[in-house]
Amino acid sequence: MITLPPSYVEQMRRQLGAESAAFLASYDAPRTQGLRLNPLKTGLLEKGLDRLELKSRFGLEPVPWCDTGFYYDEASRPGKHPFHAAGLYYIQEPSAMSAVELLAPEPGDIVLDLAGAPGGKSTHIAGKLRGAGLLVSNEIHPARARILSENIERFGIRNAIVTSASPPQLEERFPRFFDKIMVDAPCSGEGMFRKDPEAMDEWSPDHVTMCAARQSDILDSALAMLKTGGRLAYSTCTFNEKENEKVIAGLLQRYPSLRIERTERIWPHLQRGEGHFVCVLRLEEDPGTGRPALSAAAAKRPEGRPKRGAVRPEEEAIRLYEAFAADTLSPEERALPPGEPVLYGEQLYWLPHAAGCPLDRGWLQGLKVLRPGLHLGEVKKGRLEPAHALALSLPDASYATRVFDLPDESDAAERYLRGEALHTDEAAGGWTLVAVAGFPIGWGKLSGGQLKNHYPKGLRKP
Template sequence: MIRLPEAYIQQMQMQLQERAEAFLRSYEQPRTQGLRMNPAKIDPRSGGPVLERLRDTFGLEPVPWCETGFYYREETKPGKHPYHAAGLYYIQEPSAMSAVELLDPQPGDIVLDLAAAPGGKSTHIAGKLAGQGLLISNEIHPVRAKSLSENIERMGVTNAVVVSAAPQQLAERFPRFFDKMMVDAPCSGEGMFRKDPEAIAEWSPAHVEMCAARQLDILQSAVAMLKPGGRLAYSTCTFNEQENERTVNELLRQYPQLQLERTERIWPHLHRGEGHFVAVLRLKGMPDEPHAAMTGSAAQPRTRQVGKAKRGGSRPEEAAMRLFQRFAEEALAAGFELPPGEPVLFGEQLYLLPAPAGIPFGSAMLQGLKTLRPGLHLAEVKKDRAEPAHALALALTNAAQARLAVDLAAGSGEAERYLRGETVDGPEARSGWTLVTVDGFPLGWGKQSGTQVKNHYPKGLRR
């Protein structure tokens, strides 16, 4: 039985009046569980045997406000299934899926997720972008930023950059730059009470006030980055009006050029979800005004240059890219093409920075920012060779994109062996880099010699 703070009960009784009793009774019900399909891997609209298998295995039922979202039965534990490691879906509370649906990013948009960890809304945005445009996912806390980066990788996102910066630092770097922005602000977490007892312990009226003040500070930085005509979704997983409607009203008072388009609330006593608040705002102006490029000191590199060329020589990125192309010729199927991008070398790690058409975005804009993932991780460059990155395997969509592949059945135990870091068997004697798949969906790399495939699944991800 959940014990709610008395001050919280009084707050909700004042806010909801005669509806408060039904709301408070919702805490006696079990929490809701949800997952969202990755449209880069599986499209719920097209159906097919894999989707039907998922429906049967996890008891999936559709989430009404998200076409890629589904409820699942808690006892089925989809997070432990090999399909989760393959990035077929992201486990996300159903109410939280509403925010990106209301923001409605479109392929080609330039989008910022300002407080993005652990990655639910960023990966949802990436699915909407369908590999086009640019997503910058930011998380100020380093540990949480690492988990954000890992989830971006697992879902096979190719056009996202992960950074860890304060909102004001980004506002100085990207004035009037983004078509769409997601501000899933840190909040008092009232919608998390059924799943997280710590959220109850941390709650107090003073904590609510502190959250509201912090949310307004974050939103002020966000407005500075929004392009004229652009849209911003402000969301919280809390119920009180101070962090929700009052914060939005104060923002509108401070910025008359903002227009409130809509607000939506999901209540746990009315809907099948833990609860969420979303407000969508638009910055008045013509949406076809050009993106603002960096000017002044913000445009100048503040740290060492990435890939500085030696006199008479080529940039390190060029040499690293040649090694990667050699790997690609040996390991990837003919016709495989990388998305447009700028090669960037961070130490020995080669990335492909997204290069959206017509957008003044390049590696110089990341100078001075703590960047965890400057685009798609291609390879680790070692002396005279390039070893493929795990992210590259997950960015592939099927086994046909690799010259050699070993397919493991999800229910056979072989996929679990691979995820534990064990050697697996190939179908025949051969040699070379091999894409390991589960029911045709890429899981990672192995290196085959004879009939044995040496495991190259990252040690930090092994079970």
């Protein structure tokens, strides 16, 4: 039984009145577990549930507010399955799925996830964009930003940039830039008490007040980056009104041109979830708070120019991508998405472009950028080796010219994920895509009847 802070219990009794007993009792109920399917993988939503037997494997039941979301049986442990490593789904608390559903990004939108770690809402946004448009996913804390970047990679997202900057830094760079903005604000975490009892140790009325002030500052920066007519979703995983309704009330007072489109609360004693608050707002006219755009001089200084004698990214990016593309693909399928190559040190990326978006590598100058688009490969001794992200970005294994496909619940799949070499009768040599049940999971290199393992060391199972 969870022992809640007395001042928190008093707060919720004042707020909920007669409902408070049922609400407080929900903390002693079992946690809800959820996953969200990846729409970027071919046929996963249409046929994948049946073909891969995901419902029976993981005991899936639909989440009513998210058409790609499902509750799962905790005993099934889908996070340990090879399908998770292949990016077929993201493990996410079901209530949290409501925020992006209400923001409703569409293909072609330019979207900011301002506090993106660990990546649940960013991967959800990317699934809604379906590869068209641009996602800037940001996290101010470097360690959490690295986790965010890893999850962007695992989900196979091609049109995302991952940054680690403060809201004011981004505000200065991107005034009136985004069609839609997700602000999943750092909060007092009252909805996390059941999952993380340590969150209770940090909770206090003063902590709630501090969080509300910080959330207001973050929203001020976010609004400076929102286009006129754009939409912003503000969400928290906490229950008190001070961090939710009162933060929104203060925002509306400061910005009369904002309009509330919808406010939703998920309560753990009423719905099957840990709880969430979401408010969607529209900016009806420019309140004149945006700062000047990046100076023309700064914008002309491109980042990542290759050194003399290094590979030419303009040529090598396309060559590398097409080298692994299956001959059966159409010219459109064989091509990289709109963008430009950029070489960061020895790492080659494909910086995504979006219609009506002036973003190029000059705009990234001076920002801490962890992932400037799709990671294509690494320069080694004058040649390019394919990046793990390139493998996971393929919608399915049919996109590659050479594939080493493994059964998903096989010893070979587990051995590959541990970094072991695999034996093969394949006579050919060279790079090959490794897949499980037809979905890419990484690279290997065939040589002398053996598949040498190139699964990233940092991701390998113990």
